[in-house]
Amino acid sequence: MIDIKIMQDASEIIRYDSDKLPYAIQERLLSQFTERRALCHWHPDIECIRIYEGSMCYEINGEQILLQTGDIVIVNSGQLHYGYAHDDEDCKFCVELIHPDIFKTNLHIYQENVYPIIHASGITYWLYHKEDSNYQQVASLLDQIFDIRNNPKDSMLCLLNGLFHCLWHCIYQSSTRQLQTATLQKNPDISLQKQMVTYIHEHYAEDIGLDDIASAGNISRSKCCKIFQAYLQQSPVSFLNDYRMEISCNLLSNTSYSITEIALACGFNHLSYFSKSFLKKYGCTPNQYRKREAGTLKK
Missing domain, CATH: 2.60.120.280 (Regulatory protein AraC)
Known part of the structure; x- marks a missing residue:
């Protein structure tokens, strides 16, 4: 469970402690x-x-x-x-x-x-x-x-x-x-879930939705929703939005990008919607979150 700064693309990016031993x-x-x-x-x-x-x-x-x-x-x-x-x-x-x-x-x-x-x-x-x-x-x-x-x-x-x-x-x-x-045969639903999660990790900045996520697994919308509910206890779109929010928190804490730039980089086409969603999820605005995190780091 390495944090997002180390594993931003989940299945691909891990910063090992040594380049000689992974x-x-x-x-x-x-x-x-x-x-x-x-x-x-x-x-x-x-x-x-x-x-x-x-x-x-x-x-x-x-x-x-x-x-x-x-x-x-x-x-x-x-x-x-x-x-x-x-x-x-x-x-x-x-x-x-x-x-x-x-x-x-x-x-x-x-x-x-x-x-x-x-x-x-x-x-x-x-x-x-x-x-x-x-x-x-x-x-x-x-x-x-x-x-x-x-x-x-x-x-x-x-x-x-x-x-x-x-x-x-x-x-x-x-x-x-x-x-x-045990057998060497993997559960096909888990493989599909990993495909769709990886798709979200790679395309969260784009204008994607349920149809795109389901297509990444080459399955129907209903099957997609059932798999996400079974393994993540949430809908595909909810997971997508949570991932976008997590990325935005990382960018707010660790970069000097403007709020608008961060919203666009995380797949939100409208700043007002991003700010409203952020406030609903975290109880503060993106700017307040950035200031709070900056104060925590100084301590």
Whole structure:
């Protein structure tokens, strides 16, 4: 759950911590996200979330789980997922992204122990609670990865690479029973959802609507709406508008573009409609939001 500045196109843009090893690690607060809610996204990376304080609702392919202090969830490659506040509570957590290419140094190991898992339709995530027998091992590895990232050494990448492989060994052990019944066939509706979400990510600045989103999945309007409701609990147009609003917040906070320029860049053809929609969603005007964020950054 890397923020919008790191993953603006969800499936494509991740700024890794190293150009030599594809991983990214951050400590985050849910309150750093607009409305304490991340945007739905997907990527080929394995995503590890560990809750330090508070709780968070987390959705993976439309399935909701509640993460509480100490819980760990590891999301498999290519799954639609996002987190949001539980009872408006803030949440402190660590997120670690690991690209499967890290495990390709030995192709035999990758083909035998990695590829079948990241392409198995029935294996979407792994959830670890404190009382689970393998919890301490997984938690210790995630902590070591985080500590090494924050206290760099000359051999940091070597250490991280070894720990990533140890973590995958734990994941593999947790997956052996599921692998016996899992198939490599993906759920077609999830694939369609990813196509349509990606279309919105790539075309939000254009004059698009329900027909265009449905066409991106080559399905009917009604089927499009059913899929969005099943996996995102909102309509396609609502998701489009939420995404546009999230992008506008990012631009208001991090650029000097005028309000009109931002409205147009986010797909709003009329400034008045943008301002009215922004006020309804966030309880303030775009200009007030910009001033508030500027004041927060100065502190």
